[in-house]
Amino acid sequence: MGEDCRAVEAGQVGAAARWRGAGVLTYSQLAALKEEIGASGRVLAHSVLGDMGGPLRAGDILRHATEHQLDTYLLPLIRGERACCFSLTETDAGSDVRSLRTVAVRDGDGYRLTGHKVFSSAGPFADFAIVVARMAGTGEQGSDKPRFSAFLVDLDSPGCHVEDGATPMSGEHIESDIVLADCYVPAANLLGEEGGGMRIALGRVTTNRLLHCPTVLGATRRAVQLTLDRTRTRQVAGQPLLMLQAIQHKVADMATELYAARSMTYAALAALDEGREVHAEAFMCKLFVAESAFRILDEAVQIHGKEGLTQGNEIEYLFRKIRMFRILTGTSEIQRNGIAKLLAFHH
Ligand SMILES: Cc1cc2nc3c(=O)[nH]c(=O)nc-3n(C[C@H](O)[C@H](O)[C@H](O)COP(=O)(O)OP(=O)(O)OC[C@H]3O[C@@H](n4cnc5c(N)ncnc54)[C@H](O)[C@@H]3O)c2cc1C
Numbered sequence: 001m002g003e004d005c006r007a008v009e010a011g012q013v014g015a016a017a018r019w020r021g022a023g024v025l026t027y028s029q030l031a032a033l034k035e036e037i038g039a040s041g042r043v044l045a046h047s048v049l050g051d052m053g054g055p056l057r058a059g060d061i062l063r064h065a066t067e068h069q070l071d072t073y074l075l076p077l078i079r080g081e082r083a084c085c086f087s088l089t090e091t092d093a094g095s096d097v098r099s100l101r102t103v104a105v106r107d108g109d110g111y112r113l114t115g116h117k118v119f120s121s122a123g124p125f126a127d128f129a130i131v132v133a134r135m136a137g138t139g140e141q142g143s144d145k146p147r148f149s150a151f152l153v154d155l156d157s158p159g160c161h162v163e164d165g166a167t168p169m170s171g172e173h174i175e176s177d178i179v180l181a182d183c184y185v186p187a188a189n190l191l192g193e194e195g196g197g198m199r200i201a202l203g204r205v206t207t208n209r210l211l212h213c214p215t216v217l218g219a220t221r222r223a224v225q226l227t228l229d230r231t232r233t234r235q236v237a238g239q240p241l242l243m244l245q246a247i248q249h250k251v252a253d254m255a256t257e258l259y260a261a262r263s264m265t266y267a268a269l270a271a272l273d274e275g276r277e278v279h280a281e282a283f284m285c286k287l288f289v290a291e292s293a294f295r296i297l298d299e300a301v302q303i304h305g306k307e308g309l310t311q312g313n314e315i316e317y318l319f320r321k322i323r324m325f326r327i328l329t330g331t332s333e334i335q336r337n338g339i340a341k342l343l344a345f346h347h
Contacts, residue, residue: 026269026273027210027211027269027272027273028266028269028270028273030049030211031211031213031214031265031266031269032214033049034049034051034211034214034215034218035214035215035217035218035221035262036218037049037215037218038214038215038216038217038218038219038221038222039218039219039221039222039225040218040222041222041314045215045218046172046174046215050077050078050080051215052121052122052174053083053084053085053121053122053125053126054077054078054080054083055074055077055078056208056211057083057084057085057086057121057122058074058077058084058086058130058204059204059207059208059211060203060204060207061074061130061150061191061200061204062074063203064150064191064192064200065191066188068188069152069188069189069191073128073152082127082128083122083125083126083127084122084126084127084128084129084130085120085121085122085123085126085129085130085176085178086120086121086129086130086201086204087117087120087123087129087130087131087132087153087178088100088117088132088201089117089118089119089120090102090115090116090117090118091116091118095330095331095333095334097132097198097201097202098146098148098198100115100132100133100134100148101115101116101134102114102115102116102117102131102132102133102134102180103115103133103134103135103136104133104134104135104136104149104151104185105136106136107184109186109187110184110185110186110187111133111149111151111184111185111187111190112159112182112183112184112185113131113133113151113153113159113180113182113183113185114180114181114182114183115133115179115180116177116178116179116180117129117131117177117178117179117180118165118166118175118177119165119166119168119175119177120165120175120176120177120178121174121175122174123162123165123174123175123176123177123178124162124173124174124175124176126155126162126176127154127155127156128152128153128154128155129152129153129155129178130150130151130152130153130191130201130204131150131151131152131153131178131180132148132149132150132151132197132198132201133148133149133151133197134146134147134148135147135148135149135194135195138195147194147195148195148197148198148201149190149191149194149195149196149197150190150191150192150196150197150200150201151185151189151190151191151197152185152189152191153178153180153183153185153189155178157183157184157185158183158184159180159181159182159183159184160178160179160180160181160183161178161179161181162176162177162178162179163176163177163178163179164176164177165177168324169320169323169324170317170320170321170324171317171320172321205329205330206279206282207282208329209282209283209285209286209329209330209335210265210268210269210272210278210281210282210285210286212286212325212328212329213261213265213285213286213289214265216289216290216293216322216325217258217261217262217265217289217293219293219318219321219322220258220261220292220293220296220297220322221258222314222318223296223297223300223315223318223319223322224251224254224255224258224296224300226300226314226315226318227251227254227299227300227303227304227315228242228251230303230304230307231247231251231303234305241303247303250299250302250303251303253299254296254299254300257292257295257296258292258296260288260292261285261288261289261292261293264281264284264285264288264289265285265289267281268281268282268284268285279338279342280338280339280342280343280346283335283336283338283339283342284335284339286329286330286335287332287335287336287339289325290325290326290332290335291326291332293322293325294322294323294325294326297315297318297319297322297323298319300315300318300319301315301316301319
């Protein structure tokens with residue numbers, strides 16, 4: 001078994017518990033690996049460790065899997081034989097996930113799913129999707145509450161089409177639309193209980209938002225390093241840029257923000273490794289890491305001058321890539337909402 005496999009096994013319960021065992025990476029160790037890969041500057045860095053379509057995309061969905069689901073979907077995922085995507089977002093349902101329109105209708109010993117998911121990362125090469133749908137007959141009148149279920153959907157099922165999605169500003173085209181038209185899904189592919197799908201989906205997002213942070217920290221660290229290199233070699237009025245106090249202060253602020261973001265992330269990961277709940281910390285880390293990375297990258301572009309604005313320059317690419325993180329995996333505003341809600345109810 002690879003290291004990514006052992007990493008994902010950390011903290012699993014239920015049918016997945018039998019796979020817990022020797023050589024498990026802690027979340028902190030996994031994060032350290034992710035940070036190094038993020039700092040490598042390699043084009044395919046996001047595909048290492050199973051972030052893109054591998055076990056980390058399923059994340060703690062494993063907790064809810066039955067023996068059949070583990071054997072058919074999730075263990076092949078861990079072995080690198082199959083890939084998956086996570087399909088929650090729709091055109092009119094992003095932050096407000098409960099307004100999603102994909103619907104599941106019971107049909108004999110299974111369900112029929114109809115809807116249109118957008119921005120499913122890893123969709124172009126995934127074999128199956130984790131799809132969240134509203135149960136038909138719920139949430140239709142104003143007063144009754146919608147109930148959501150999560151399903152494992154084979155992407156080659158009749159009635160399921162993987163379409164070319166939009167290209168985000170990073171320029172990396174690794175998202176798809178998942179279009180379902182009366183697509184039959186057997187009951188054995190229901191994750192957890194009927195009606196428990198939103199809890200499963202949002203639970204996955206909580207762990208994932210913390211585990212995305214080291215990747216962003218790595219990319220930000222690379223930007224700081226590239227900027228320092230640039231200030232040493234770029235000559236202005238006969239001396240390196242780094243000799244200017246205005247530049248020194250910028251670099252000092254960048255390094256300080258990175259240190260703060262990194263410290264809080266590893267503190268939260270250490271708490272997670274101790275088995276503590278880190279809901280508020282995960283929101284805080286996602287918020288601070290995304291916002292500080294954006295500020296750092298903005299200064300990196302500033303210090304690089306026209307080079308930082310030039311297509312093909314690594315800083316220009318990192319700026320676009322990092323900018324997305326204030327929206328991906330829950331926007332900064334949604335993180336603040338989450339923190340405020342937890343403060344209001346737990347203090
Ligand atoms: C590259 C990329 C990859 C993605 N990968 C996936 C994936 O694999 N699977 C998946 O399911 N989704 C994925 N997404 C979708 C992503 O999670 C959503 O884009 C994100 O959750 C925000 O939703 P939205 O874009 O619809 O923005 P909206 O919800 O329309 O928000 C617009 C603005 O309003 C603010 N806002 C909305 N509601 C509130 C509120 N209650 N309080 C305060 N402010 C609010 C937001 O913060 C934001 O600033 C991906 C998106 C991108 C761009």
